[in-house]
Amino acid sequence: MNNIVKVYPPAVPALKQVSLDIAEGEIHALIGENGAGKSTLMNILYGLIPFNSGTISFKGENVRFHSPQAAVKAGIGMVHQEFMLIDSFTVWENTVLGAEPRKGLFLDRSAARERVARLASEYKLNLDVDASAASLSVAARQKLEILKLLYRDVQVLILDEPTAVLTPQETSELFRRLRALRESGKTLVFISHKLNEVLALSDRITVMRRGERAAVLENSRISKTELARAMVGRNVMFTVDKKPAEPGREVLKLAGVCEGGPGPGLKLEDMSFSVWAGEIVGLAGIEGSGQLELVQALTGFLSPGRGRIYLSGRDISGEDTIRRREHLSYIPQDRKRMGSAQSRSIVSTAIMTHHRFNKRLSGRFPFLLSPRCCREFTAELAAAFQVLASDTSTSFSSLSGGNQQKVIIGREVMLNNDFFLLDQPTRGLDAGSIEAVWREIIKRRDSGAACLLISSDLDEIFALADRILVIRRGRIAAELDPHTSSVEEAGEYMLGVHEKA
């Protein structure tokens, strides 16, 4: 790609003459802060969005794809940062969509399902091909997107943050597969904020900064610190300072919560634990161990079959989500499906929930929202949480992934609630922003909030948590002290290597 210029209407200069060279058979990492232009550049290559000027050549020929179908046909495929799946379709239906094997005029259903199942097991993707896309966790959705590309047999695979919520085991399995793809002659472009992974996987690294190419690095003998500096332009610490916790009263209490859920076995089995004011409890576990059901039980999307949930001493088990939100701040793991209004303005997402509880949005009339107050509130939020947005009246979906996350985090912090539920709060954030979010979480803790942090990133759990609970098969399998235990030990409890009361 040579001197690519992209200006989003009306006048957002996303790419200022960016060039990118990808060699055949390499794994090329594309890194940069939130909003640097990584997804934009790859969406252009993939034919998803038009660009203003510049040229693209592929295998020596000048090309310009006007649709993703054209790009796929030429041999370039992409897995998006925000998923593009049809919820009511099964895994195999989503996989073959647009490239269905036919028997005469009709879709050859059994052949299609068969081929998808074979591919999934060949690449050890561990997906139930008959499950509906709506029922999948984020990690499973990521795997399904990858499966779609493998099915189409492309030569160049673009992966926009494929590991954002995978567990360490799933990530290393995926990397093994990606390396195998490289050995078989495929070319990979890999966008990631996880610098350890970039260093582990890539052959070369292009660093972008504010719509420009800042550097192209060979991945040999560069350190994580140097990489972060090239990206952010300053030194980034990968730890945060915090004082020891001073737990106060009991804020959240679960007493024997059980949940059935679809399929055999209980999703939550006799779940009992408490979170106290002024502490961060980290919940570690392999994806699918009951985290999803726990979050749903806490937020009121699912009323527990048995057991009770207390928030600040009040039994909330039977309460609906709206009532709970008066005391509950919540960062959902998939911001596209929950907690945002993608096609509405940034203001709309910023004021959600505040619109019910925050009097300052009403201006002079108590029962009406004042557009001016809402705008001012959003501007304040954007400034406090370093949201990179040119105009808050543009659609929420026009924000880069990381900036969307910052709006949601800012909104929830500003609710000032006693209990803070954080489900993968730094998914898709760059190293500098992660540091900022971690500080915010600690600040909330220090001002007395009880925080429950669910994360697939054990480094994050160890950096933030005052206590660690390991969830396994819907139960609390162990309680660990982050000061005296190790990531490896936590991993062993997650996998059930040893059991502990």
Ligand SMILES: Nc1ncnc2c1ncn2[C@@H]1O[C@H](COP(=O)(O)OP(=O)(O)OP(=O)(O)O)[C@@H](O)[C@H]1O
């Ligand atoms: N549809 C759009 N309309 C207007 N501006 C947009 C649109 N899409 C992206 N932008 C802007 O273009 C810039 C680059 O965004 P892009 O999504 O490419 O960043 P990114 O590097 O992928 O960031 P992240 O790491 O957060 O995913 C950002 O400032 C973003 O706000």
Ligand SMILES: [Mg+2]
């Ligand atoms: Mg992006």
